[in-house]
Amino acid sequence: MALPPAFLDELRARTPLPGLIGRKTRLAKSGRNWKGCCPFHGEKTPSFYVYDDHFHCFGCGAHGDAITFIMRADGASFPEAVERLASEAGMDVPKPSAQDAARDRRVRDLHAVMAVAADAYHRRLFLPEGRPALDYLLRRGLTERTIRDFALGWAPGGRGALAADLRAEDITEAQMIEAGLLRRGEGGDPPRDFFFARVMFPIRDRRGRVIAFGGRILGDGQPKYVNSPETPLFRKRMGLYGLDLAREGAFRGAPVVAVEGYMDVIALHQAGFTGAVAPLGTALTAEQLEELWRLNPEPVLCFDGDAAGARAAARAAEVALPLISSERSLRFATLPAGDDPDTLTAKRGSGAFQAVLDAARPMAEALYGLVAEGRPAVTPEQRAALRHRLTGAAGAIADKALSAEYRRVLLDRFFAASRRPQSGGRPPSRTLPRPAIAAGPVQAERARMMFAVILRHPWLLPQVEEAVGLLDLPPGPATQLRDALLASTVAAEPLDSEGLIAQLARYGVEDAVSWALAPIGLPLAARAEALPGEVEEGFWHFFLRLRGEAELIEDQQDALKALAETNDPSAQRRLILVSEALDALRRGEGASGASGDAA
Structure with a gap:
């Protein structure tokens, strides 16, 4: 009696193959996968590979999943292997009706x-x-x-x-x-x-x-x-054409690439691109993306170089955004205008398609163009609409840390594009530019003062540790001190300044502490006698000046929203601080503005 496919799929997903197979043979990490000597035949050079959902021996040809491994390694029957794995996974084997x-x-x-x-x-x-x-x-x-x-x-x-x-x-x-x-x-x-x-x-x-x-x-x-119409065997949105052959190609290191049509898949396999697949006459679905990720953590989506191809790429990105993570993403490749993979390989050979794959862009790089494609962003209204679309795209990512990174990248590019001179507009100003101030020393000085406030008032750290952990800090003592501070916050009882500094000594950052507390230019907030309100205001003053323009704009929007919802004086003060920091950044505030209210 066959068991429900959904049960077997979940059982396999709950059974990490490296752990299971590692009981029988020693495995070593090999890239994303594992390898070792085959437990089924004697060998001295490892040719046995373990992937996410299967194993394969290139020596004897042994191949299968977790259930197959138990059957082959222990001589168990199929029901016995399922019962054993289900017991370890905490699952009940369904009783057939x-x-x-x-x-x-x-x-x-x-x-x-x-x-x-x-x-x-x-x-x-x-x-x-x-x-x-x-x-x-x-x-x-x-x-x-x-x-x-x-x-x-x-x-x-x-x-x-x-x-x-x-x-x-x-x-x-x-x-x-x-x-x-x-x-x-x-x-x-x-x-x-x-x-x-x-x-x-x-x-x-x-x-x-x-x-x-x-x-x-x-x-x-x-x-x-x-x-074919949908049947008990076939659901159009679930499968991919060429999937069975692409699995073997991917196992042997071929890039996984999704193209449009059946003939494209066949032509690419014939040209040596044995990881090629295609959706079944529909736009790419979430289920098909999951199948692609089972083959490769960063498959390539290949689209025609025309308006229809751009629309298809944008739809695919929209489907993929809620599903991507730090472990799996996509790359986007664009074909030369007028060609598809079939005609391209026929006319110019496999090297031409390899060049298309080599030029594939990571999703983070391609997404801006997919969102902005064909939509002007000249007027304030158009620019605001584009910015909303960009932040909306980043916000669709379920992984919050990754979502924040995408928002930063997209808005950085948005503001860079906004500052770019536009052809056909008014001539550029002849005002001589102000000499640029080196950002590195300014940011380091701001970081020093922020950490001085924390070191003198450790009670602040639980409130701000998450914010500090997300900052892009200059390398050197600032980064060393941040890492040590975050590692030291597990103390059972609150620490005073001397206690915190003594605890940090265990992490070998005495020089970084001395750097932060050097008396020259320290703000009043870093004095031991500073009042709590002064301490908090001083910290946020320097923290906000370590943020980038895109992040400060988002902070300003959040502060406006909080003030509208609460009408609280602290929310108002927060909005003032953020707005001051944003204005200072846009004015090109230099080192003279970094020290704040010096002691």
């Missing part, structure tokens, strides 16, 4: 139906009736080996031909309808073929089982491509 058994038998039967249908279509491609389709594929540059590897076929134009082929294998009409091979007749008419006079592309799942078909008409008729 009569309905479950019937459904599983039907699904197994449908897989068999689709396998027979694929064989029938493939066989007909090499018969005289399929000669026009075979000639079409050969003209498109496919070799006979590629045609056989992808099991391409031909759905005949004569009605009832496929049904006749399948009836000879004891497949019923009802099974053909359920598998999506026949359409139900209307008004008492008999069922008719779903695919008629089309080149056939079998669609397979991760395990290589045929679950559906795509059919392309010869000539210029419409629709050019038709996919």
Whole structure:
């Protein structure tokens, strides 16, 4: 009795393979994966690799998932292996019902139906009736080996031909309808073929089982491509064309790249890009992105170099943003105008497509253009709208730390673009620019004063440690002191200034402490007798001057919102401090403004 696929998928997800396999053989980290000597055959040089969801030995060919490993390593049956892993994962093995058994038998039967249908279509491609389709594929540059590897076929134009082929294998009409091979007749008419006079592309799942078909008409008729209807085996938004072959390609180090069409996938595999896949006639879905990430943490999405390609890339980014994390992202590649992967490799060879992949941009770099694409940002209203779109895109990322990084990157680029001279506008001012002030020493001095306030008033640290931890500080004593302060905040009791400095000595930052407390130019807030209000105001004064323009603008918006909601004097003071810091930054405040109210 087969177990529900969802249960088995969760069981595999809850069973870390390196830990399981590491009980039998010693594993060492190898990039993102693990490797060791194969536990199934004697070897001295490691050729056994462990990936996120499977293992593979390049010596003896052993291959499988966690369940397979237990069966092979311990001689367990499938139910025994499942029971053992479920017990370790804290899961209960589902008890089958009569309905479950019937459904599983039907699904197994449908897989068999689709396998027979694929064989029938493939066989007909090499018969005289399929000669026009075979000639079409050969003209498109496919070799006979590629045609056989992808099991391409031909759905005949004569009605009832496929049904006749399948009836000879004891497949019923009802099974053909359920598998999506026949359409139900209307008004008492008999069922008719779903695919008629089309080149056939079998669609397979991760395990290589045929679950559906795509059919392309010869000539210029419409629709050019038709996919199987949704069936118990096939959900269009869940799968990827070429997924089973791309898994093997990815395991052997091929880049994972999602392109638009079936012929693009086939042409790329033939050109050596064996990690190529394509969505099934739809825009890329969240489920398909999850499949891509199972193959590679940073797959490439490849789009046409026209307006439609830009729109498709923007839609894909919108779907992906809530799902990305520090462990998985995307890269975006753009094809030369007028080319797709099929025509590009046919005309200019695999090197041309490799150049496209080499030029692929990380998502953080590509996102600005995808959000701003084709929309002017000249007037204040247009610029405000663009800024809202950019912050909205960053805000869609569920990982808060990553969201903040994206917001910073996008707004930095927004303000840089805003400062760029615009052609056709008013001529640039002839006023001589003010000499630039070196930012490094100014920022270091501001950091010194901020830390002096904390060191003299340690009660402040629990309130501000998170904010300090997010600052971009100049390297050297500022960064050393910040790291030591954050590491020291686990003390059971509040510390006074001397106690905190003594605790920091354990981290070897005495020189950094001396740097921070050097008396020259220290603010009044760093005096021991400063009042709490003076201490807090002094800290935020220097903290805000260590922020960038984009961050200060966001701080100002947050402060405005807080003041509107609470009408609290502290919120008003916070808004004043942020606005002063932003004005100082835009004026190019120098070292003279860094010391604040000196003692």
